[in-house]
Amino acid sequence: MAGTGLTIVRRVRSMLGPDAVVDTDASGMPRVAPRAEEGVALVLQAAAAEGWRVRIEGRGSWVPADAPADLALTTRALARVTRLDAADLVATVEAGVAWGDLQRALADQGVWVAADPPGEGRSVGSVVATGTAGPLRSGFGAVREHVLGATLVTGEGRIVRAGGRVVKNVAGYDLTKLATGSFGSFGVVTSVNLRLRAVPRADLTLLGEGERDALLDAARAMLEAGITPASLEVLSPLAAGRDSWTLAVRCVGSAPAVEADAQAAGGASQIPLAPLEAVEAGRFWRRALAGATASPVTLRMGALATAMDDALDLVLHHLDEHWIMAGVGAGGLRWSGDAPADRIRLLRHAAAPREMPLTLERAPWALRAQVGYFGAYREGVGQLVGALKDAFDPAGVLVVPIADER
Amino acid sequence: MLKRDAVARQALDAIAAIVGSRWVRQAPAELETFASDGLPTRHTRPGAVILPGSRDELIRTVRVLAHQGIPFVARGAGTGLSGGAVGDGGEVVLALTRLNRILAIDPANRRATVEPGVVNVRLSEATRPHGLHYAPDPSSQTACTIGGNVAENAGGPHCLKYGVTSSHVLELEVVLPDGKSLVLGSAGGEAWGPDLVGVFVGSEGTFGIATRITVRLVPLPRAVRTLLADFASIRQASEAVSGVIASGLVPAALEMMDRNCVRVVEDSIYAAGYPTDAAAVLIVELDGVAEAAVAAEAAEVERLVRAHGARGVRAAADERERARLWQGRKKAFGALGRLSPNLLVQDAVVPRTALPDILDRVGAIAAEFGVTVSNVFHAGDGNLHPNISFDARDPQEVTRVERASAAIMQACVAAGGTITGEHGVGSDKVHYMPLVFDPDTLAAMRAVRRAFDPAELANPGKVVPVHACREWTGLSGRRRETVRDGERRREIERVEA
Numbered sequence: 020m021a022g023t024g025l026t027i028v029r030r031v032r033s034m035l036g037p038d039a040v041v042d043t044d045a046s047g048m049p050r051v052a053p054r055a056e057e058g059v060a061l062v063l064q065a066a067a068a069e070g071w072r073v074r075i076e077g078r079g080s081w082v083p084a085d086a087p088a089d090l091a092l093t094t095r096a097l098a099r100v101t102r103l104d105a106a107d108l109v110a111t112v113e114a115g116v117a118w119g120d121l122q123r124a125l126a127d128q129g130v131w132v133a134a135d136p137p138g139e140g141r142s143v144g145s146v147v148a149t150g151t152a153g154p155l156r157s158g159f160g161a162v163r164e165h166v167l168g169a170t171l172v173t174g175e176g177r178i179v180r181a182g183g184r185v186v187k188n189v190a191g192y193d194l195t196k197l198a199t200g201s202f203g204s205f206g207v208v209t210s211v212n213l214r215l216r217a218v219p220r221a222d223l224t225l226l227g228e229g230e231r232d233a234l235l236d237a238a239r240a241m242l243e244a245g246i247t248p249a250s251l252e253v254l255s256p257l258a259a260g261r262d263s264w265t266l267a268v269r270c271v272g273s274a275p276a277v278e279a280d281a282q283a284a285g286g287a288s289q290i291p292l293a294p295l296e297a298v299e300a301g302r303f304w305r306r307a308l309a310g311a312t313a314s315p316v317t318l319r320m321g322a323l324a325t326a327m328d329d330a331l332d333l334v335l336h337h338l339d340e341h342w343i344m345a346g347v348g349a350g351g352l353r354w355s356g357d358a359p360a361d362r363i364r365l366l367r368h369a370a371a372p373r374e375m376p377l378t379l380e381r382a383p384w385a386l387r388a389q390v391g392y393f394g395a396y397r398e399g400v401g402q403l404v405g406a407l408k409d410a411f412d413p414a415g416v417l418v419v420p421i422a423d424e425r
Numbered sequence: 426m427l428k429r430d431a432v433a434r435q436a437l438d439a440i441a442a443i444v445g446s447r448w449v450r451q452a453p454a455e456l457e458t459f460a461s462d463g464l465p466t467r468h469t470r471p472g473a474v475i476l477p478g479s480r481d482e483l484i485r486t487v488r489v490l491a492h493q494g495i496p497f498v499a500r501g502a503g504t505g506l507s508g509g510a511v512g513d514g515g516e517v518v519l520a521l522t523r524l525n526r527i528l529a530i531d532p533a534n535r536r537a538t539v540e541p542g543v544v545n546v547r548l549s550e551a552t553r554p555h556g557l558h559y560a561p562d563p564s565s566q567t568a569c570t571i572g573g574n575v576a577e578n579a580g581g582p583h584c585l586k587y588g589v590t591s592s593h594v595l596e597l598e599v600v601l602p603d604g605k606s607l608v609l610g611s612a613g614g615e616a617w618g619p620d621l622v623g624v625f626v627g628s629e630g631t632f633g634i635a636t637r638i639t640v641r642l643v644p645l646p647r648a649v650r651t652l653l654a655d656f657a658s659i660r661q662a663s664e665a666v667s668g669v670i671a672s673g674l675v676p677a678a679l680e681m682m683d684r685n686c687v688r689v690v691e692d693s694i695y696a697a698g699y700p701t702d703a704a705a706v707l708i709v710e711l712d713g714v715a716e717a718a719v720a721a722e723a724a725e726v727e728r729l730v731r732a733h734g735a736r737g738v739r740a741a742a743d744e745r746e747r748a749r750l751w752q753g754r755k756k757a758f759g760a761l762g763r764l765s766p767n768l769l770v771q772d773a774v775v776p777r778t779a780l781p782d783i784l785d786r787v788g789a790i791a792a793e794f795g796v797t798v799s800n801v802f803h804a805g806d807g808n809l810h811p812n813i814s815f816d817a818r819d820p821q822e823v824t825r826v827e828r829a830s831a832a833i834m835q836a837c838v839a840a841g842g843t844i845t846g847e848h849g850v851g852s853d854k855v856h857y858m859p860l861v862f863d864p865d866t867l868a869a870m871r872a873v874r875r876a877f878d879p880a881e882l883a884n885p886g887k888v889v890p891v892h893a894c895r896e897w898t899g900l901s902g903r904r905r906e907t908v909r910d911g912e913r914r915r916e917i918e919r920v921e922a
């Protein structure tokens with residue numbers, strides 16, 4: 020350990036004031052909650068100089084509290100919606116704002132971020148840093164599609180302001196992409212500029228039940244018919260809260276467009292699809308997503324629509340069918356349950372030659388440290404990631420286990 | 426001439442053995458073809474031009490260049506508008522137009538894999554029988570290449586609904602400037618770690634060269650309505666744009682042309698029937714899976730634009746009329762060529778609600794500097810193209826054009842926007858980068874570039890101004906503020922003052 024808890028507490032208090040250290044855990048490790056990005060920068064500069072190891076936290080719902088570090092840096096006091104321009108469809112939001120609170124504040128203005136990441140109480144920074152998209156990825160893209168700009172404080176404590184507040188922007192390299200989905204490898208996301216959309220006037224969810232493979236066929240038939248629903252998911256019985264596998268189709272937009280999409284989806288799928296009442300639909304998606312974090316481990320795996328059967332077979336073979344949502348229109352599936360490191364490694368090993376990247380999204384700390392968020396890279400990529408890490412966090416301050424420990 | 430002659434001659438001999446000597450061009454007349462791109466103010470002959478005929482030849486060529494430390498510039502069709510495909514003089518240009526094969530079309534997964542030299546519109550033509558198309562559609566799409574689009578993160582009118590190039594690139598096989606070949610991303614779109622595809626797209630040829638590109642395809646809309654609305658004032662037209670966007674409707678495209686532009690188009694062979702007495706026209710396109718739904722949305726758009734003061738709204742009656750409306754828009758840059766010997770196609774972005782004010786400001790800047798500006802642009806995205814007509818033979822006029830450009834950039838940044846939405850920084854806008862980014866952010870960009878290209882051989886001098894960054898010294902954590910850029914920086918400061 021590079022510094023004792025007490026000396027770190029003293030140092031942080033002298034830099035940021037007495038209330039910056041919000042608590043200490045049983046081992047004496049302090050939790051620091053800066054109120055401004057400059058405070059984050061000061062803490063990381065000190066960490067880089069002193070050799071402290073820093074664990075990044077949002078609102079404490081995603082990263083386990085036992086991650087070994089000298090200091091926990093939380094963004095929870097960075098909790099303001101700094102600027103909301105509903106007419107320009109952009110909001111600047113500090114990283115510690117709860118995702119749910121943000122969506123409620125936006126809804127009051129008739130706008131939303133068209134993403135539905137799983138995880139109760141999560142911070143905006145956590146969603147962006149882990150790139151956790153939900154079922155809406157089919158129609159609205161991955162998390163990166165919603166991030167117009169980001170402020171990233173590097174492991175060295177430099178403040179990098181990437182991107183901007185406009186929807187089209189090719190000024191310089193797109194560093195927002197490095198901040199999004201890299202699990203904090205390059206720094207702490209302190210603020211993001213999010214792309215908003217007008218709340219759709221119509222929002223319809225249709226459900227069909229049946230054998231898993233028949234549902235996958237039905238989903239693919241919709242894609243082949245040229246329909247792109249906002250969400251197109253095949254859910255395991257547990258995820259759907261039903262007795263059988265379930266196909267869920269969500270269409271959003273203007274009323275006539277939603278009606279046309281729903282009709283076309285029904286026509287293409289060749290299985291009966293039943294519409295849900297709006298309240299029931301909301302409950303269905305909330306319930307399904309809540310299951311993603313009900314077990315200790317959650318992972319996602321990329322898979323093409325035509326390879327989804329194969330991907331599911333792999334998951335069932337190496338893990339189980341506990342909780343699964345297969346985004347046929349989104350290019351990947353999410354699994355949640357419990358599994359030891361070896362099983363996840365075997366799955367990753369089997370998936371890699373099939374061009375299916377496996378990202379560990381959340382797990383007990385020991386498991387994260389063992390298998391890493393991303394595991395092994397493709398040939399040549401690891402060197403590139405290493406060079407980027409060296410540039411952004413040369414002292415190795417940030418405790419982010421991205422690679423497999425083997 | 427290449428900078429280090431003996432080394433260079435040796436390298437070119439080695440490259441000739443790889444690609445065949447007829448694909449190594451060194452005669453002045455041949456080099457002249459590659460001395461410019463779509464930016465009229467830059468003209469620099471390369472030291473040599475190589476035209477590899479395959480991915481393998483390209484990779485081996487890059488390895489020779491890397492080994493000898495010879496800088497290179499990758500080039501597609503040369504339609505770029507920021508000088509990105511033109512070197513400082515003496516570099517080797519790698520022209521990728523022979524790498525023009527569509528390698529795979531996978532309709533079930535809505536994917537295609539292409540070589541970088543495939544012309545944008547060819548991909549859409551090839552996927553049309555499958556009911557799919559490649560959505561990013563820059564105005565130069567009949568000539569520009571997918572590789573160039575990836576380098577610049579190109580846009581186009583239909584990116585309003587479908588997103589820019591970056592949203593459509595899933596997997597890239599790239600050759601790094603040191604000659605290593607590797608694959609970034611996956612065909613499903615999920616990354617193998619940090620989003621290196623996302624950071625590579627738009628890196629303007631400074632991170633390496635994409636040798637194989639897997640892109641997302643989008644279903645062809647089954648129903649399309651294209652409306653032409655005309656306005657007595659630009660302000661009304663831009664307010665109508667905000668009104669449509671705020672309504673929650675997502676048009677496929679929402680484009681604006683001002684009076685100068687309309688008149689020039691109507692006087693040309695691309696005449697589209699735009700009303701020449703209008704201060705501005707909007708082209709609004711709606712698309713979807715069903716006629717009735719699209720018709721209903723079009724009716725709503727018509728109501729909205731009329732409520733914002735549209736004098737008339739016309740719907741294209743058939744595909745022929747629709748094509749004509751779009752031809753006028755897409756060929757506007759060509760038509761503007763009639764006004765003067767040279768045209769600077771500018772590119773900047775503002776928040777959509779700033780459009781009315783910024784267009785007034787652009788008009789005032791044009792008057793102040795005595796230049797002719799015509800606006801034709803992606804209004805729905807807030808992506809301006811104030812085009813300045815001029816005669817490059819008149820040095821005084823060129824100076825006025827540069828100063829007017831700088832003033833427009835300054836105004837767009839002040840309005841909360843940025844200096845380029847789809848054309849890239851290239852060499853043209855390097856000196857504007859400090860208007861948008863602070864020294865630490867510029868230094869971070871430079872550090873990322875060095876991770877991909879430590880020797881800075883790939884398209885040197887582009888994107889990030891070297892002297893405006895704080896130097897990142899790596900492990901020690903010390904920082905050194907270096908002297909700011911010289912002459913070009915002072916040019917901005919003159920305008921700022």
